Amino acid sequence: MGRMADSNRRTTSRRALYNRLRRMVLTLELPPGAALSENELAASLGVSRTPVRESLIMLAQDGLVQIFPKIGSFVSRVDPAQVADAQFLREAVELAALEDLPAELDPGVVAELRDNLEHQRGPELDLEEFFTLDEAFHQGLLRLSGHANAWTTVAAAKGHLDRARRLGLHEHASSAAFADQHTQIFEAVLSGDTDGARTAMRTHLRAVFSDIERIRAHSPQLFASDPGAVPVRRSVAVWE
Amino acid sequence: MGRMADSNRRTTSRRALYNRLRRMVLTLELPPGAALSENELAASLGVSRTPVRESLIMLAQDGLVQIFPKIGSFVSRVDPAQVADAQFLREAVELAALEDLPAELDPGVVAELRDNLEHQRGPELDLEEFFTLDEAFHQGLLRLSGHANAWTTVAAAKGHLDRARRLGLHEHASSAAFADQHTQIFEAVLSGDTDGARTAMRTHLRAVFSDIERIRAHSPQLFASDPGAVPVRRSVAVWE
DNA sequence: CGACAAGTGCTTGTATACAAGTCCTGCCCG
DNA sequence: CGGGCAGGACTTGTATACAAGCACTTGTCG
Incomplete structure (x- = not known):
């Protein structure tokens, strides 16, 4: 940005x-x-x-x-090296944010995230809509930890990663699986289970990443x- | 960048x-x-x-x-909010890199880091020289973990942080203390003590950060x- | 027939002219 | 003496003209 x-x-x-x-x-x-x-x-x-x-x-x-x-x-x-960089950076930042969560979560943001997750389960979900919700979800988690602005920095470096993700979503709509992972992360956060949240987040982000690798084999001309x-x-x- | x-x-x-x-x-x-x-x-x-x-x-x-x-x-x-963001981002990335160190460290990079640390203890050290060495040291650690390119991404977001640090170094040359912290990190890495390295790194980066806060009180017109x-x-x- | 070379049309890089907005200065008038 | 308003000196924004270079096309010559 x-x-x-x-x-x-x-x-x-x-x-x-x-x-x-x-x-x-x-x-x-x-x-x-x-x-x-x-x-x-x-x-x-x-x-x-x-x-x-x-x-x-x-x-x-x-x-x-x-x-x-x-x-x-x-x-x-899409530069695979830059995608990998952005992935590493994103994982580092989001995991660090989870470690930084305050004892009292902002109820407004929590409600927002809950609402967001509900929409993610919507039946007729446009790919763009899901992408927007996904983005808002992750940004919301960072806001919970008080590092909302750091998200914009990450977002700036995330251009290549985002395009790769979009390619992945275009090919096979696996949004349901991702929504499940989001829910899992969220519930761990709510219950104060930092380690659980971190593990779930890591799993989630790596799933996204392996999705990208699959896409690359499929549509190499875009890379x-x-x-x-x-x-x-x-x-x-x-x-x- | x-x-x-x-x-x-x-x-x-x-x-x-x-x-x-x-x-x-x-x-x-x-x-x-x-x-x-x-x-x-x-x-x-x-x-x-x-x-x-x-x-x-x-x-x-x-x-x-x-x-x-x-x-x-x-x-x-210098925008304090952006400095804080960069600091958070940097800490997240560097700590994640320490967790990602391979069992076998690249001996070339290790030698380079050792050499770097020795220079940091040089008696007549220009501020610019120290800054360059500091930069190279941290980048070297990221290279050890195989995420050299991620450093360039961090560096791009680090403009405000760097300027604040430079202000700090200009005011009171505390380079010796930083060199000590660098050595501590490095030795923990060499001995395979990941937790020790992470703790030392965290301490180091936060020392840098508090230095900045001090400078801000001192020269507010630059912020x-x-x-x-x-x-x-x-x-x-x-x-x- | 093949190879080479000038030509043509595209590209971005740079220079320059003018448009539009802001801020300060100083005059003019009450 | 003070307030208001116009002008000027500056800023960046946009449009346009020309310069320089690359790539393909085509014509020409061996």
Whole structure:
């Protein structure tokens, strides 16, 4: 997350573009490897190259876009190394948060989490909806431990991980299993069983991770083999 | 760390500026709160506004610079909340890494760490030198656990923490005490005493943190009180 | 027929001009 | 003397023009 760089009321078009493109990248609407032409984007969005270009630079800073000078800009492929890093980091942070839980849990957040879990069991659950709930659940746990802001830092480094997870959810909706794991974690937290919560969390996060490995074998073209490799320019390019 | 966004051989002037300004911000050569005029920078560096501006946008994305539209760009003040976040994150990651140490430690890295610690005890130690050694020491520990890359992610979020630490080191050189703590951690790692290493690490990191709190009371103007507050434009501005 | 080379169209990088907003200064008027 | 308002000097935001480089296409020559 860009950590709210400008922070001003007036929304500049660069910022709007950044948010929009970022969402499109994270939701895979812009798939890994997709070419992002500054000219095309500018024309289709009705602005000049400048704000487009600057928003791409911001996304590149997030690691979500790669800019090759004089060649082109591309949605970065999911980098397994970065996914692993983000996974390790996330596990470390979430487990540390569980160790840091106060004796008295914030009842508001607890209620919110309970509500969240109930929704997760909903029968007709859109993948995007589940993803949002999942995100909110984990963030809620961090808020319980008083480290809400740390989540935004983790979220910033989580771009590659999130895209990989989304790929996993797209392929086989295993949301029910994840919902069960969430419930297990939550109940351990409520009963004050820190060790149990940590174990359940570890199990959960590793399940997510192995899901990703499976996906990688299945759709290798979305992953980067050599991070330095330059994508070929769409020659005959089916592309739309 | 910008995670090497372009990754190409040819160094663009934007990238050079980014690296240069970034270093200046992190070393406090550009102190928190300093105004960064695109025009001034461009003129003094002999380039146009474009690369200057774009490098500032990258720094803003890192949270090291704040851009207020139509008002100005400023080196961001050290945000205590972000420092605390980075501290929590760092502790979580480094402790998790200690739990992840392999049975057989890489002898090359071990030798490197031993060498590093020896240098830390050097009599005439520049603050910058100590800081570099400190950084290398912690990174080395992460490499031992096989999570070298996770360090770069942590480093990216560590900007505010690092600047606060540097402030602390500037005020009273307590490097000797830190060197002792480093040695204690290292020896616990070598002897396979995971719990001892974790305890020592926790003690060490918290000592660093309390150092920061002390500095904040001492030099509050370098810290942000209200993160959303807009700096006043230098009116008569002593400024240089 | 094959290989090489100029050409063409794309890309991003940089420079510059202008637009729009903010803040301070100083004049003018009550 | 004090208040208000206009102007100017600064800021960043956006648009546009041109420069430089890469990749493919195509024509030409051996």
